[in-house]
Amino acid sequence: MSRPLTPARPAYLRVVRASAWYDLAVTAGFATPWTYTLVHHALSSLGEHLGLGPLPAPDTWQTLFANLMGSVVTVWAALRILRALPLHGLLDGIARVLFSSWMAYALAHGAPRILWPFLTLEIAWGVVQLLPWLRTGHAGPVDHHAGPVGAAGR
Template sequence: MTESTTLRVIRISALYDLVITAGFALPWTAVLVFGGLAQAHEALGLTGITPSPDDVFTVMFANLMGSIVVVWAVFRILRPTIAAGVADTTARLLFSVGMATALLNGATALTGVLLALELAWAVVQGGAVLAHRRRATASV
């Protein structure tokens, strides 16, 4: 895979992250996102629990995660690098462990959708980075 194609995958991955996590970056938007998740959860008749907008620690940790991911996403959009793709793929796998643990411990089944998307992006981006590295190594 060419470097420009790999960097495009990294940038698109970052755009996805920005869209998905921007709502978690601020307290008032996180509360709205939690409300939307609860509504979707109930409308679909799912089992499990959703995040509580009344729990100050839940909102605070959502804000920490959201703000860091937003900044990291903007960085990768503006300056995508192979190293950033490797780091982000690693972070996706770590996030996936957390999501899987939450899912196994009673989180809403909507978490499974987010987990599937996170793993899909880890495979797509990780595959692009590995293909690029193989091509770069083969041409040496």
Template structure:
């Protein structure tokens, strides 16, 4: 199986973090979520599903807490990417994908496919084999962090 170099892998980890920041930002506050939820509901209807049901305050609270956690985790990966953080993120994406499949099985949520495909693609990318870092160790380049997985 082909491998990627560690610098390439770290770029993948940073890019996935930036993607997550863009996707999770609307979930971070009750105000941004209210605007986004309306658009998400319209998109779900456009894709053949029903309008999304209204959220109670507890649902919004849990959504915003999750959005904040994803943002914090993403900033951490963006600023200090590593092989270990990328692998953890990949595992988390497969867990998220599991629950998205569960939601799809329940029916009426075609919009979840958009999130599911992205999660699976990023998960595979972050679990892709990384070439041994022998050459990187010899070059002793500053700023390159090697973390064993």
């Protein structure tokens, strides 16, 4: 019988790192204006090819916010890859709830449907990282090195 995933288990840290690798793969291209141009073109072409619609033409404002998001998420992913902690999983799960909310809002207001696969994965990573915290009933104070304060073996 397999033991449930909990924030204090090493398996949870593997999930935190895996979500970080996903983030790095998906968002690193957004981090600079030059790479964003390439990613924008690829996503727009893919959306047209799949019948999900092209992206709106990029402008300076959109590029700035894409670069800000790409830069912050890339650094956040690097932290989780290099030094994954249970707290990082909790915070990343919360961030994914926020990202998912804004993606759903954008889709409800006419964003290209190419956003759906990203929303689906965002929700999945959020659930995988938050569910162990909800199962333990402990999302309070956290020992940044091990997990919930008072966790077994502490």
